Amino acid sequence: MLDKNNNVPLYVQLYRQLREQILNGEYKQGEFIPSETEVMKAFETTRGTVRNAISLLVNDGLVQQLRGKGTLVLLRPLQYSITNFGGFTDYLNIRKEVGVSKVLDLRIVSLEGERFYKLIRARGVKKGDTTTYLMIDTSILPVSLFPGLDQYDFEKESLYQVLREKYLIYPNRTEIALSPVSIDKQTREIFQVHENEHALLKAEGSIFDQNNIEIEKVKIIYAPNIEFNIMTKLN
Amino acid sequence: MLDKNNNVPLYVQLYRQLREQILNGEYKQGEFIPSETEVMKAFETTRGTVRNAISLLVNDGLVQQLRGKGTLVLLRPLQYSITNFGGFTDYLNIRKEVGVSKVLDLRIVSLEGERFYKLIRARGVKKGDTTTYLMIDTSILPVSLFPGLDQYDFEKESLYQVLREKYLIYPNRTEIALSPVSIDKQTREIFQVHENEHALLKAEGSIFDQNNIEIEKVKIIYAPNIEFNIMTKLN
């Protein structure tokens, strides 16, 4: 049910519930979720609200709407879409995967006269007793915005969860540039890259909060076995 | 003005007009476009329609909405966002750049028993009398869908314009995977790549029409001087 007194918008509440049901497998790949009208009645709201919620699912690439037919579930195995910059752990959580983070470095650095935390993590998934690393994340965060950030253990806690819960800062928007990068020795070991691979994909950019303040600079290097997928609508 | 008898939806008509005004420079980088209420009155429509139009601009990364303030123009120099897969020429047109295409190969190939056109083009921009190539595009299109496609001159005509105007097929959705790729000799010459660059960015995937029929397989290799940018909203 939706809670009108909650300050989370109704359509976001509805989006989360529908997403949960899809990821739980209540609606499976290739099936249709209930029609907009049915959802509207079930949750006692209006179609506009339902459509707002579903459009978030479409953005996530979780469903696809077909006129005259219905709203189809599109669930594929582990897949990296452009929505993932906002938090690896969050992403794994909604996909019900077990994430692993290994902190390679955490120190304070100075850039242009300002002090930043520099956090480097290798991140991956655990299946049975083998861990596969999927990306190496470098995060640069201003000390002034996040005093005491180094007291958290980012092998156990999610960076974005800490930002939200302890610093009340909500990542809102990313600007990321993609490019290839050649493989250094440490990276080759972490990812166990085959010898005939010479380059990996790198994403580099900034993350902004709801007030358009830059809260984090990121650099992510992706393992070669990652499918970096993008789905777009053309206008 | 908007034409209610046109079968292009009002919000798409409005989107196109606003986009035109932004790209023409009527609203400049850092300025606000008229408020939703003003646009609503000026075009004699409702706010829902205005918001649909503006949300397309937001998707394009052309504007950004700020509550309590207004809708801000975000225009940056030549930049490749994820909306570009749908057509290089179209993209340049809306950016008022002069595009150049050079056909490297056009032939019929057989894949899994079906015949396809395979079109390879180097594509770039012309500034003064120097041409800079930005990408090498390989397009694979089924002969059955596009009979006679090889009669067109794709150094002069846009592939997507031909698909729309001659074959009445409208690209609607893309699924693209990004990865790094090492540079071969021909590519190195076309892009005039520096010797210490060893890898480029490759995008590979499929394009679907409005009925979710796969109309084209694409492979695009990007020049090293291309900024491949992505802007996303986080939920």
Add this chain to the structure above:
DNA sequence: TAGTGGTCTAGACCACGGT
């Protein structure tokens, strides 16, 4: 023909920014 998503209207109240 019945049901679906796509579009549009005409309102309303809210949180937020700047005056």
Add this chain to the structure above:
DNA sequence: CCGTGGTCTAGACCACTAG
């Protein structure tokens, strides 16, 4: 305080799909 975008309501008609 007023104007902004954010959210929500309660309808309407349409094009499309499928039985």
